[in-house]
Amino acid sequence: MRQVYRAEQLLPGDYVRTGFARFGADGPRKGEYYARIEHVEHIERPGFVNSGDGFGLDRAVKRLVGLRIQGMPGPVLLRAGDHHAADAIDEERQRWDRLNPTWPKAPTTMFVGGKAATAPAWGRDGSPGPKAIRADRGSEIGRRPMSFEKPASALCVGDYLQTQACRFPADDMGFDEGFWRVEWIAHIEGNALHALLADPQWAxxxxxxxxxYGLSGVLVIPETTVTVLLVPNPERLRNDLDGPWREKPYFQFDGATVPDEVDQLRKDAALRPPAPADEADLYPSSFSSTSDRALFLDGVTGIRPVPVSLLPWPHRLSKCRHFRRVEAIEKTYPDDWYAGQVAHAELFARLTPQDFAACPYHQANWTAIAEAATELAAAELDEDAERGRAAYAMEHLEEADREWARALVHDPICWDDNHDSLTNGQHRTCALRAAGVAYLPVEGRHLPDTSPAETMDVDARTHAQQTVRAFWRDILAAVLGPAHPLVNAAPLLVRFPVLRRLLSSARR
Structure with missing residues (x-):
């Protein structure tokens, strides 16, 4: 559970969100994304950021909010806008947090122009802090990943920095809980510190x-030692790279300089100890399939040729002229997420050439369209300008077919390898199947430098019939047991849908 407050409404005692969606097989743990605010200060018209720059600031930059949060290596300057705070936190943790603060109990303000905020801001109801609950503990971790210390100024983009030193009880923390990926860094030193900090010596x-990652603001760290993971979870790293939090600064700080990446990596190499050979294997995998894991870790997203027979059947052709027929077929199926796709396959197997011709999607020359689109996709990947111009022209196609072919590349059918459904292009895939097209360009995640899979050696109608028979055979095996002789009666359920009612009674 969480509450939402504007930055200026947060108070000491609130548990503000400091992380988000830690990718891993062991998480998240109860309350792990939230940490206790120990001090709040409001900085009116801060002079250390450039007016009009940054995230959510007006041209006047009227106010920033600075937080000192338990367990963090420095204060945080929040971005403007809404922030999540925990609605409920374990009562024992709250007691421990109150008794073990990170920051001095009666501190001076950290930032130039800052004033301590103790009274509730306008629009804030209730007392600060979450409700006290009894939270279940997670499973204990036997061996945790290794970390090491280095100066804050040696931090690199890509480091997994420890931003929450401890969450009570410590043995309840997840494998790499409290460590988050650094996405942007800058340094402030010399005279520029006097414009930022009330006590420049603190720096x-x-x-x-x-x-x-996961922190909605800028962490301000003095020149002290910080802790980073030696080897991050490879799956979490892939996830964080594919969906970064914010790789640009929230604010433009006066006097801030971005360090040279090569220099930072050189410093890191001199400080980073060698990692055990099995360190990356320490993390439990979120994948049960090695092929799915390989696709996640090493896959790329782009257009590649895919056999039409490998693509999933449609799941919701609501604009199809025959949609009412597929709805009627679906009513004979069990309540199963995959049943809708199989029902569409069953409809496909029943449709006549006249039925296909009645649908506008099936009136194009899809064989020629697929060939032209495949050439256009290959030309664009090849980055050959002359080949690309010729492929885009498609002078041998009718105007309407040219539009379809270009759309297959620039508004492509979307499907990731091994995925169970399409996210775009259901109608076009149906038309391509009916036209007997073997391959077409499809955008999605796939392993690079791999040859296209071989197409099935059956026509689309036969493939549809096989899909339906296999589905009902699996249903019979699940209801009656795999060794039951009636499992072989699946073709009867395909031919006589009325018999499926008997199976529905047996399932109940």
């Missing part, structure tokens, strides 16, 4: 500004 000569 130790330099502060490191960091955007960290």
């Amino acid at each position: 130790g000569g330099r502060v490191t500004l960091a955007n960290v």
Whole structure:
């Protein structure tokens, strides 16, 4: 459960969100994305950021909110707007957090122009802090991933920085809980520190500004030691790279400089200890299939040739002229997510050439369209300008067919290898199947440098019939047992749909 407050409404005692969606087989743990605010200060018209720059700031930059949060290596300057706070946190954790603060109990303000916020802001109802509950503990971790310390100024983009040193009880923390990927860094030093910090000596000569995955603001770290993971979870790393949080600065800080990436990596290499050979294998996998895991870790997203027979059957052709017929077929199927696709396959197997001709999607020359689209996709991947111009022209096609062919590349059918449904192009896939097309360009995640899979050595109608028979055979095996002789009666259920009612009674 969570509540939403604007930045200026947050108060000491609230548990604000400091992380989000840690990818891993072991998480998330109860309350792990939230940490206790110990101090809040409001900075009116801050002079250390450029007016009009950054995220959610008006031209005047009227106010920033700075937080000191338990367990974090430095204060956070929040972006403007809404922030999530926990609605309920384990009562024992709340008690431990109150007794073990990270920051001094009666501190001075951190930032130039800052004033402590103690009273509720306008629009804030109720007392600060979450409700006290009894939260279940997660399974204990036997061996945790290794980490090491280095100066904050040696942080690199890509490091998994420890931003939550401990969550009570410590043995309840997940494998790599509290570590989050650094997505942007900058340094402020020298005279520029006097414009930022009320006490420039606190910085130790330099502060490191960091955007960290899941944190809706900028972390301000003094020149002290920080802790980073030695080897991150490969699956989590892939997930974070594919969907970064924010790789640009929330604010433009006066005097901030972005360090040279090569220099930072050189410093890191001198400080980073060697990793055990099995360190990456420590993390439990979120995948039961090795092929799915390989696709997730090493796959790329783009257009590649795919056999039409490998594509899933449609699941909702609501604009089809024969949609009422497929709805009637679906009513004879069990309540199963896959049943809708099989019902569409059954309809496909029943449709006559006249039925297909009645649908506008089937009136194009799909064989020629698929060939032209495949050539256009290959030309664009080849980055050959002359070949690309010729492929795009498609002078041998009628105008309407040219539009269909270009759409197959620029508004493509979307499907990831091994996935169970299409996300775009259901009607076109149906038309391509009916036209007997073997291959077509499809956009999606796939392993690079692999040859296209071989197409099935059957026509589309036979493939549809096989799909329906296999489905009902699986249903009979699930209801009666795989060794029951009536499992072989699946063809009767295909031929006489009325018999499916008897199976429905047996399932109940």
